[in-house]
Amino acid sequence: MEFTLREIATYLMGDLVGEEEAIIRAVRGIDEAGEGDITFVANPRYRKKALTTKATAIVVSRDTLIPNRNLVVVDDPYTAFGLLLRLFHPQEKLSPYTSEKAWIAKNACVSPEATVFPFCFIGERTRVEKGVVLYPGVFLDHDVVVGENTIIYPNVTIYRNSIIGKRVIIHAGAVIGSDGFGFAKPGQENIKIPQTGIVQIDDDVEIGANTTIDRGTIGKTWIKRGVKIDNLVQVAHNVVIGENSVIAGQVGISGSTKIGRGVVIGGQAGIVGHISIGDGTMIAARCGVHKDVKPRNIIAGAPHQPYREWLRTASSLPKLPGLLKTVNTLSQKIEELEKKLEEKGK
Numbered sequence: 001m002e003f004t005l006r007e008i009a010t011y012l013m014g015d016l017v018g019e020e021e022a023i024i025r026a027v028r029g030i031d032e033a034g035e036g037d038i039t040f041v042a043n044p045r046y047r048k049k050a051l052t053t054k055a056t057a058i059v060v061s062r063d064t065l066i067p068n069r070n071l072v073v074v075d076d077p078y079t080a081f082g083l084l085l086r087l088f089h090p091q092e093k094l095s096p097y098t099s100e101k102a103w104i105a106k107n108a109c110v111s112p113e114a115t116v117f118p119f120c121f122i123g124e125r126t127r128v129e130k131g132v133v134l135y136p137g138v139f140l141d142h143d144v145v146v147g148e149n150t151i152i153y154p155n156v157t158i159y160r161n162s163i164i165g166k167r168v169i170i171h172a173g174a175v176i177g178s179d180g181f182g183f184a185k186p187g188q189e190n191i192k193i194p195q196t197g198i199v200q201i202d203d204d205v206e207i208g209a210n211t212t213i214d215r216g217t218i219g220k221t222w223i224k225r226g227v228k229i230d231n232l233v234q235v236a237h238n239v240v241i242g243e244n245s246v247i248a249g250q251v252g253i254s255g256s257t258k259i260g261r262g263v264v265i266g267g268q269a270g271i272v273g274h275i276s277i278g279d280g281t282m283i284a285a286r287c288g289v290h291k292d293v294k295p296r297n298i299i300a301g302a303p304h305q306p307y308r309e310w311l312r313t314a315s316s317l318p319k320l321p322g323l324l325k326t327v328n329t330l331s332q333k334i335e336e337l338e339k340k341l342e343e344k345g346k
Helices: 005-012 044-050 077-088 307-345
Strands: 015-017 037-040 057-061 070-074 175-178 198-201 212-214 220-223 298-300
Touching (some): 005 077, 070 077, 175 198, 198 212, 298 307
Parallel strands (some): 057 070, 175 212, 198 220
Antiparallel strands (some): 015 070
16 A cells, blocks of 8 residues: 555645655654655654654644655644554454354344354344444343444453443453442441443443443443543443543542543542542542542642642652751751750759
């Protein structure tokens, strides 16, 4: 597969600087790129490498000028990079078929335009719509709905009554709809509270490998449109995650927490239950969120605090040993002065 630089600039809706008929055969990183490759510069720290890369062309932002290089100038180089990867590496289109080695309940409804690989399980009254791809080992319990063009990778488990929207991607090993962690008299009798709710996942959501999303105790756990969840994330019962939020790996979200639209949560953050996170909030990695957060705040630390305050706190920590030494020295001098004053008083 190859394209002229002019064709690529048109595809990206960018401005071309340089040789229009230069041939591009691949997309590569700035260090690995060579003749016939196109690369990109999205981070200012890589601008120096743009002077030495052997790539035939570079995708850059509108505030970047690199002399004597073929450039495609765009508003957002990283988004353009993603578009180029789609162009050079189009997703494989699978032919619809249902394997005879899949177990499908008689009253399940599987579209003839779906693809069902061997060793899938599709339960009673479950509906699989057109364009869906179920890879080997997928388990769909009874009364599950899987919307059009959703892709479910191997060994995903989706419990009863779960609703999966259109164009959802669920990566290998994820578990959707398992029981929420609900027990009366915890640490004493541990009486299990039945988990009778559901999970609803809206259109265009992506869920990472080995992520778990628990069903509601009553009502539903709700992942809204466009949410992207990384690997190894725990979403507890009755959590609501607003549209287009992004959650990095190893985050834990406790039960009944409400997360707004466009929230970004860094890796290993932990969020207590029954709180609200406002729209547009950014939560730093390893943050411990212990109470409500107003919209469009940036927070960090455990327990969390405003990001700038946390920076001051974090920058003070290396100075604590020296400060402690100073305090001890001053305390000793004060004691010596007090003794001298007492001796003079006598």
